[in-house]
Amino acid sequence: MYTGHLAVGLGLSARERRVAPLAILLGVGFLAVVNGLLVAGRIERVRPAPAGALGFDLVFIDWDHSIAMAAVWSVIFGGLVYLSTRRDPRAGVVGALAAFSHVVVDVLVHNGDIALWPGSSAHLGLFLWRDHPLLSYLLEAGLDIAAAAYFVARGRAAGDRGARLAWPVALLLLLHVQRWPAIDPLHWVARLPEPAADMGYAVLVVAGFAIPGALLAWLVARSRSGGRVAREEART
Ligand SMILES: [Zn+2]
Numbered sequence: 001m002y003t004g005h006l007a008v009g010l011g012l013s014a015r016e017r018r019v020a021p022l023a024i025l026l027g028v029g030f031l032a033v034v035n036g037l038l039v040a041g042r043i044e045r046v047r048p049a050p051a052g053a054l055g056f057d058l059v060f061i062d063w064d065h066s067i068a069m070a071a072v073w074s075v076i077f078g079g080l081v082y083l084s085t086r087r088d089p090r091a092g093v094v095g096a097l098a099a100f101s102h103v104v105v106d107v108l109v110h111n112g113d114i115a116l117w118p119g120s121s122a123h124l125g126l127f128l129w130r131d132h133p134l135l136s137y138l139l140e141a142g143l144d145i146a147a148a149a150y151f152v153a154r155g156r157a158a159g160d161r162g163a164r165l166a167w168p169v170a171l172l173l174l175l176h177v178q179r180w181p182a183i184d185p186l187h188w189v190a191r192l193p194e195p196a197a198d199m200g201y202a203v204l205v206v207a208g209f210a211i212p213g214a215l216l217a218w219l220v221a222r223s224r225s226g227g228r229v230a231r232e233e234a235r236t
Helices: 003-015 021-027 030-040 067-084 089-109 133-157 162-177 185-189 196-235
Strands: 045-048 056-060
Touching: 003 021, 003 089, 003 133, 003 162, 003 196, 021 067, 021 089, 021 196, 030 067, 030 089, 030 196, 045 196, 067 089, 089 133, 133 162, 133 196, 162 196, 185 196
Parallel strands: none
Antiparallel strands: 045 056
């Protein structure tokens, strides 16, 4: 799952307007960033599978994508948000929820690689990537569209400007389009020899969540300042 995570973040930031969009939109990708770093450090293992929906099989990702470790990392992320927002408890809780939402949404598509805890034999995942790759792509598009509609509706209700609300939506949809396997960078690097494929995976996963997450957060914040300017103009 890729833009589905950012879609959850977009929806959550539309609902939680007092919490900085950056805390939410980096939060939803935090587990993936940890995963990329641990793959680069050879603590977790992925295997190129260019014919698959993701481009890689996730062989061992228990240190961030098991339910127990997702909870631990989410508390850590929420704690970082809490401390960086002058101890705003709501921001901390929302940041932690954003981070934990990652593994919840992943269950929909993952191929049974989400353990309950590190080393647990019990795994979650509905195997949509393996059994219904096209459906998994469309499901993620559906999440994007639903979140975009909610974001625009909440923004308009709060007086934000329509044109600026369109930018985060456009970015989200563009990111989803580039996940189509024929043009997806993750599928390209999966065809490289090892260890370049694994390193390519690590770089793309870290950069692919950190950079678009920050950019999306900036566009969301910008859509709001537009709304404030519009209201001030309306008053004068
Ligand atoms: Zn994930």
